[in-house]
Amino acid sequence: MPTASFDTHFEALPSNQPTGDEIRDEILKNPGFGKHFTDHMAHIRWTVDADWHGHQVRPYGPLTLDPAASVLHYGQEIFEGIKAYRHADGSIWTFRPEKNAERFRRSARRLALPELSDEDFIGSLKALLAQDHSWVPTPASASDECSLYLRPFMIASEAFLGVRPAHEVDYYVIASPAAAYFKGGIEPVSIWLSSHYKRAAPGGTGFAKCGGNYAASLAAQKEAAANDCSQVAFLDAAENKWIEELGGMNLFFVFKDGRLVTPRLTDTILEGVTRNSVLTLAKDEGLTPEERPISIDEWREGAASGEITEVFACGTAAVITPVGELVSEEERIRLTAGGNNEVAKRIRTKLLDLQYGRSEDKYGWLTQLA
Numbered sequence: 081m082p083t084a085s086f087d088t089h090f091e092a093l094p095s096n097q098p099t100g101d102e103i104r105d106e107i108l109k110n111p112g113f114g115k116h117f118t119d120h121m122a123h124i125r126w127t128v129d130a131d132w133h134g135h136q137v138r139p140y141g142p143l144t145l146d147p148a149a150s151v152l153h154y155g156q157e158i159f160e161g162i163k164a165y166r167h168a169d170g171s172i173w174t175f176r177p178e179k180n181a182e183r184f185r186r187s188a189r190r191l192a193l194p195e196l197s198d199e200d201f202i203g204s205l206k207a208l209l210a211q212d213h214s215w216v217p218t219p220a221s222a223s224d225e226c227s228l229y230l231r232p233f234m235i236a237s238e239a240f241l242g243v244r245p246a247h248e249v250d251y252y253v254i255a256s257p258a259a260a261y262f263k264g265g266i267e268p269v270s271i272w273l274s275s276h277y278k279r280a281a282p283g284g285t286g287f288a289k290c291g292g293n294y295a296a297s298l299a300a301q302k303e304a305a306a307n308d309c310s311q312v313a314f315l316d317a318a319e320n321k322w323i324e325e326l327g328g329m330n331l332f333f334v335f336k337d338g339r340l341v342t343p344r345l346t347d348t349i350l351e352g353v354t355r356n357s358v359l360t361l362a363k364d365e366g367l368t369p370e371e372r373p374i375s376i377d378e379w380r381e382g383a384a385s386g387e388i389t390e391v392f393a394c395g396t397a398a399v400i401t402p403v404g405e406l407v408s409e410e411e412r413i414r415l416t417a418g419g420n421n422e423v424a425k426r427i428r429t430k431l432l433d434l435q436y437g438r439s440e441d442k443y444g445w446l447t448q449l450a
């Protein structure tokens with residue numbers, strides 16, 4: 081991709097109170113996740129008459145929103161999650177942003193929001209990084225997974241309580257320095273299987289990255305936490321049988337014979353960029369990827385027989401995380417053959433080496449941001 085073409089038309093309005101070097105360095109030493117934000121944000125406005133306009137990078141700060149803004153009432157909102165990685169030579173790169181841009185348009189169509197071009201989406205990341213590049217942490221070693229997490233989002237800001245797609249919309253990108261997502265690193269996590277909550281239904285918004293899906297998953301997440309689980313696995317709404325995904329990560333199953341199975345995409349599953357990348361990298365690792373329905377019974381039986389040797393979850397924020405056990409009100413499913421999570425670790429290292437520029441970018445997945 082000719083990345084130079086995305087150096088676009090964003091007006092820079094630099095902050096006159098940027099964070100001091102010492103304070104920023106202190107934050108970057110231990111950023112946690114999603115707690116600290118950089119000095120600027122990108123913004124583009126859309127109106128039904130003027131289309132996208134007013135491209136800016138301006139100081140980070142509270143939004144002024146009319147209390148009647150429709151996002152506050154009807155939840156017309158979508159978002160993305162993508163990271164900026166600092167390479168050893170100091171340059172800053174992101175991973176497959178055109179996939180996120182395409183998904184953002186898919187989400188926009190489902191939520192009846194206006195579509196944003198690749199040029200504006202990737203351009204907004206570049207424009208923000210042009211100001212806030214010093215917020216991208218430098219990894220201390222190959223096992224240091226620090227990055228700058230970028231959060232593009234779009235909201236219906238028109239002050240109107242009638243129910244129809246908004247005529248005024250705002251797009252923003254904010255950025256937050258991040259350490260590894262789960263504190264335990266690649267320790268296997270326990271996952272809660274929700275017995276009656278569903279994340280998505282056929283014809284609904286499951287494939288779109290929208291705030292509403294997350295709002296709908298929080299009661300199940302609360303159940304998970306009460307049962308010492310860190311995430312929730314959801315089954316399909318129609319038959320209560322097929323594995324879909326976690327609240328914010330896709331699932332993979334490693335079989336003894338080298339098959340790597342992940343649920344086939346439907347409109348109730350969000351297509352992760354990490355999922356797609358794992359399917360490609362798995363082939364290089366001599367695995368046989370399979371996208372097909374996989375049931376809770378197959379998980380239970382495969383775990384018991386040793387046919388399934390690993391289960392892992394994947395997403396941009398936490399990369400690849402082994403699943404140690406599946407817990408529900410009735411049972412605990414543990415892998416008899418489990419233990420070393422060797423495949424998950426191998427693919428994880430491959431992916432991170434690519435993202436941090438430690439291996440050859442043979443698929444052309446990296447785009448330079450700064």
Ligand SMILES: *Cc1c(COP(=O)(O)O)cnc(C)c1O
Pocket residue numbers: 161289325326327328329330350351352353354355394395396397
């Ligand atoms: C964002 C997200 C994922 C992971 O997608 P990536 O592009 O890999 O980060 C998976 N499931 C849901 C529901 C998500 O919102």
